[in-house]
Amino acid sequence: MLPALLSIRDLGKRFGGFHALKGVSLEVEHGEFIALLGPSGCGKTTLLRCIAGFLTPDSGDIRIGGDSVTRLPPHRRPLNTVFQNYALFPHMSVLDNIAYGPRRHGVPRGEAAERAAQALHLVGLEALGARYPRELSGGQQQRVALARAVVNRPKLLLLDEPLSALDMKLRKRMQIELKHLQEKLGIAFVFVTHDQEEAMSMADRIVVMNRGLIEQVGSGTAVYATPATRFVAEFIGEANLLPGAADGDGGLRLAFGTAAVPHPCPHPGPWPDIDAGQSRTGVLRPEHLELLDRADEPGFLTERGIVEDVINTGGQTLVMVRVGDALLASRRLGMPGAGLGRGTQVVVGFRPEHLHVVVGEPAP
Amino acid sequence: MIARVLLRIVAWAVMTYLVLPLVVIIGASLTATSYLAFPPQGLTLDWYGRMLADTSYVAAFGTSTALALAATAGAVLLALPAALAIARHDFPGKRTLLSLLMSPLVLPHVVLGAALLQYCAALGLMRSFAALLVGHVVIVTPFVLRSVLPQLTPEQRALEEASADLGARPFETFLLVVLPQIRGGLTSGAIFAFISSWINVELSIFNTTAELTTIPVKLFNYVQYTIDPVIAAVSSITIAVAAFTIVLLDLTVGLHVLSKRR
Numbered sequence: 360m361l362p363a364l365l366s367i368r369d370l371g372k373r374f375g376g377f378h379a380l381k382g383v384s385l386e387v388e389h390g391e392f393i394a395l396l397g398p399s400g401c402g403k404t405t406l407l408r409c410i411a412g413f414l415t416p417d418s419g420d421i422r423i424g425g426d427s428v429t430r431l432p433p434h435r436r437p438l439n440t441v442f443q444n445y446a447l448f449p450h451m452s453v454l455d456n457i458a459y460g461p462r463r464h465g466v467p468r469g470e471a472a473e474r475a476a477q478a479l480h481l482v483g484l485e486a487l488g489a490r491y492p493r494e495l496s497g498g499q500q501q502r503v504a505l506a507r508a509v510v511n512r513p514k515l516l517l518l519d520e521p522l523s524a525l526d527m528k529l530r531k532r533m534q535i536e537l538k539h540l541q542e543k544l545g546i547a548f549v550f551v552t553h554d555q556e557e558a559m560s561m562a563d564r565i566v567v568m569n570r571g572l573i574e575q576v577g578s579g580t581a582v583y584a585t586p587a588t589r590f591v592a593e594f595i596g597e598a599n600l601l602p603g604a605a606d607g608d609g610g611l612r613l614a615f616g617t618a619a620v621p622h623p624c625p626h627p628g629p630w631p632d633i634d635a636g637q638s639r640t641g642v643l644r645p646e647h648l649e650l651l652d653r654a655d656e657p658g659f660l661t662e663r664g665i666v667e668d669v670i671n672t673g674g675q676t677l678v679m680v681r682v683g684d685a686l687l688a689s690r691r692l693g694m695p696g697a698g699l700g701r702g703t704q705v706v707v708g709f710r711p712e713h714l715h716v717v718v719g720e721p722a723p
Numbered sequence: 724m725i726a727r728v729l730l731r732i733v734a735w736a737v738m739t740y741l742v743l744p745l746v747v748i749i750g751a752s753l754t755a756t757s758y759l760a761f762p763p764q765g766l767t768l769d770w771y772g773r774m775l776a777d778t779s780y781v782a783a784f785g786t787s788t789a790l791a792l793a794a795t796a797g798a799v800l801l802a803l804p805a806a807l808a809i810a811r812h813d814f815p816g817k818r819t820l821l822s823l824l825m826s827p828l829v830l831p832h833v834v835l836g837a838a839l840l841q842y843c844a845a846l847g848l849m850r851s852f853a854a855l856l857v858g859h860v861v862i863v864t865p866f867v868l869r870s871v872l873p874q875l876t877p878e879q880r881a882l883e884e885a886s887a888d889l890g891a892r893p894f895e896t897f898l899l900v901v902l903p904q905i906r907g908g909l910t911s912g913a914i915f916a917f918i919s920s921w922i923n924v925e926l927s928i929f930n931t932t933a934e935l936t937t938i939p940v941k942l943f944n945y946v947q948y949t950i951d952p953v954i955a956a957v958s959s960i961t962i963a964v965a966a967f968t969i970v971l972l973d974l975t976v977g978l979h980v981l982s983k984r985r
Contacts, residue, residue, distance in 0.1 A: 413884055433887040434896075444878070446885035450903045459899075460889035511890070 362425030364389045364547050365410070365515055370419035372405055379405040380416065381571040389514065392541055392548045394562035396555060398594070402571040403551045407517050410549065412436050423515065434463075438515040444524060445504040447492040453503050454479065454488035460511045478506040481540070498529045505537070509544060516541075518550045522557065534561055555595050559583070567591050583644075589717045592642040599648060599687045601641035603716070613641050613714075615662055615682070639716050645690035647713035650678065650699075651706045661708035669699055680707050745962055752955035759952055770956040780941065780957060787937040788964075790852070791920040794859035795867075798916045799909065801860065802867035807901075810875035825869070827862045835862065836929035843930070850932050858926045863916035870912030874905040910972065918965065 365387035372380040380402045387393050395403040408414040410421060412433035421429045428436050439460070448456050457475035458468075466474065479485050482502035492500055501521060508516055521537075522530045538561050541548050552558050558565045559579040567574045567582055567590075575587040586592035592600070603613040654661045664682035671677075671694060678689045678699065689707060699705075747761045755765030774780045802824070808814075809821055827835065835858060843854040882904065886896040902909075924939045931940050942957055 411884075411888060413887075432893075433884065434890050434892055440885070440888045442881055442885055444881065446878075446881040448882060448885070448900060459886070459891075463890040463892075463895060507889070 362422065363387060364391075364424060365549070366420075366422040366425075367406075367410070368420045368422075370406065370409060370416045370421065372402075372409060372414060372416045378571050380409070382419070383568075383571070383573055384419075385566060385573065385576065387515070387547055387549060390545045390547055392538070392561060392563045393550065394558035394565045395549065395551045395568060396558040396565050396594075397553065397568035399553060400570075401568040403553075403566075403568050404519060405571075406568070407440075407519055407549065407551050411438065411440050411517050437513060438517060439508040439511055439513040441504050441508045441516065441518040441521045443519045443521065445492075445500045445521075447500055447503055447507070449492055451491075452488065453484070453490050453492065453495070456492065456503060457507045457510050460507060464511065474510055475506075478510040479503075481509070482506045497525055498533065501525065501533060505540070509540075509546065512544075513546060515547050515549065518548060520551050520553070523552075523554075530557075537561065559595075565595075567594065569594070585715055586642060586717060589640050589642075592640070592715070592717055597645050597688060597690075599643040599645065599685075601643060601685070601714075603639045603641050605637045605639060613660075615641075615660060639718060642715040642717060643687075643709055643713065645677065645688040647709050648680075648687055648689040648707055649691070649709065650680075650689055651708045654706050654708075656706075656708055658710055659708035660711060661706050664705055664707050666699060666701055666703040666705055668701065678705075680705060682707060748955050749959045749962065752952055752959045754952055754955075757951060759950060759955060770952040771960075774953050774956045774960075777953075779936075780938075782934075783936050783938045783941040784960070786852070786855075786935060787921060787939070790855055790859055790937060791917050793856050794863050794920040795913050795916045797856065797860040798864040798867045799913055802864050802871060802912070803909070806868055806871040806875060810872060811880070825865045828865045828869075832862060832923065832925035833929075836926035839926065840929045850930050850935065852935060854930050855927060855935075855937075858930060859920045859923065862923065862926060863919050866915035866919060867909070867912035870908040870915070871905055874908040879904055914968065914972065917968070921961070921964070 363386040365385075367383060367385045370380050370383045371378075383402070383406055385393075395406060397403050405414060409416045412428070412431060416429065419429075420427055423437055447453075448459065451459070454472060454475050457478050458471040461471035461474050462468070476485065476488065479488055482505055484499060484502055484506070487495065487499065487503075492503065495503065501524075504521070518537075522533050525533060534557060537548075550558075550562065562579065564576055565579055565582050566576050569590050575582050575591045577585075577587075582591055582595050586595060586598075589600070592598045601613055601615055605612075649659075651659060651661060654663065662682045664680040664687070666678060667681050667686060668679040669676065670679070674692065676691055676694060678691075680687050680689060687707065750763050751759045751761045752770055753766050753768070754760040754763035755767045755769070756763075805820070805824060809817060839854060839858045840849065843849045843851070843857075848854045879901075882900050883896050886900045887893070891899065922939055923937070924943050927937050927940045928943065931937060936944075938957065938961060942954060946954060
């Protein structure tokens with residue numbers, strides 16, 4: 360079997376008293392699009408900088424194509440990076456910026472210029488080769504940075520929040536372009552972002568990081584539908600978190616609404632190793648919490664509640680319902696119906712199979 | 724509109740105030756009288772001839788030029804690596820090192836000159852060109868350091884990382900990315916260094932002899948006994964050297980490097 364393109368084993372890094380990476384392991388295959396997702400300070404940028412070689416990890420190993428690069432300086436690593444603020448050389452023309460990589464690898468001047476022109480064509484800026492970076496718009500600089508990073512045809516491209524400086528519309532367009540480019544070139548992308556939508560819409564696999572650890576690795580669908588931890592459930596999308604406890608027989612007693620009125624909830628997937636009373640959290644996405652006509656709707660767990668807010672988000676309506684101590688969110692398509700307003704008494708419910716259970720209590 | 728006119732008036736007033744003494748000196752150097760007179764009475768280049776005929780003046784110009792050039796080169800070679808190390812790395816004693824390198828800016832040069840004399844006497848280098856050079860490097864290094872350090876920003880650091888990422892070896896990064904980016908700071912620092920060395924009296928005066936002397940020291944000694952238009956002629960030459968330096972700079976790298984801030 361071929362070794363993975365990128366293999367990270369047990370990476371640790373400290374900055375003084377701050378433990379930025381606490382033993383991170385990850386494998387990236389050829390041509391894969393990986394998003395490193397997490398809040399600021401979660402270690403995603405540190406991980407990226409360790410892979411690029413700008414930081415030396417305190418422990419662990421990084422292999423590319425089976426060869427350890429942990430001790431190699433950045434200029435000897437077979438990968439390229441797109442930097443957060445592009446880091447284009449201001450004293451060089453766009454074409455010289457792009458030709459810089461091939462020139463450093465001993466490609467003759469003429470051929471390097473040719474390759475640079477091709478790369479520029481790839482990002483649709485063939486007319487701007489003679490310009491200087493300061494004469495370009497943010498989106499154009501972004502494309503030049505991309506062209507400069509792929510001109511060497513690396514097998515692995517690292518991208519450090521490359522779209523964060525662009526406005527929203529341009530960002531959306533660049534997301535699509537970037538994804539197409541990645542598929543066209545067949546280069547593996549490791550893409551750092553704190554924007555979960557960006558990660559969901561672009562990546563084959565999402566690596567959710569928190570406090571220097573990987574919480575979950577999986578497809579966008581997987582991390583959304585079956586979050587591995589409470590952190591992932593809360594970080595990816597919106598979630599109603601329902602406190603519960605194991606009943607000792609592989610089931611779960613869930614406090615839906617007031618803690619005094621527990622419902623038995625047969626959760627799919629046995630939990631044989633759970634002791635009775637151990638705390639669990641039920642994760643319920645807003646689109647699975649429905650407003651019902653009656654409390655004994657078959658197949659539903661239901662509660663009575665009072666509407667606190669109706670929010671129209673354009674095409675979707677978010678209804679905030681107070682059930683006991685908890686404020687739950689219910690989302691549905693369409694405009695808010697008439698007769699639904701603050702103070703309306705409603706019945707809310709969900710199908711138990713839509714409930715996903717993670718370890719631990721919800722945050723207060 | 725009024726503000727712009729006022730600004731122009733003030734700018735021209737300041738210019739006049741700064742340039743007038745130079746005009747007086749150059750004018751006085753052309754007088755035919757044997758004493759300093761402005762406006763010059765009669766026009767002659769005699770005093771320039773007198774100066775050039777005096778080999779001690781020519782030698783002093785040579786010493787000053789060689790000293791200023793060597794001191795500037797020495798300061799750049801010291802300050803550039805020091806600035807890179809201070810901006811890029813954290814090491815124990817970093818602040819102390821920086822303070823030490825900058826301290827000649829606040830220490831009286833007279834004290835440094837006297838100390839240098841004693842120190843070099845102990846080494847057997849008393850009042851030599853080498854002793855002068857060491858002293859001048861010490862006092863002009865802060866100018867280069869102070870103008871280069873602010874240019875080594877995090878953005879500049881990102882450019883260096885990009886260069887390494889694209890496959891450039893450290894020395895290539897230095898030549899192709901670091902030097903072009905800090906050129907402005909380096910040039911202005913070097914000019915300040917050159918000029919501070921060129922005009923220094925306090926440190927040099929302790930370490931010069933009748934044979935080995937710099938132009939400012941020679942002028943200083945000369946005016947204590949004689950005041951004649953030779954002084955003005957020598958001063959005019961120093962002004963010309965400074966002006967020539969600036970023009971040369973403009974023709975080679977362009978004066979805009981002095982004002983460009985990234």
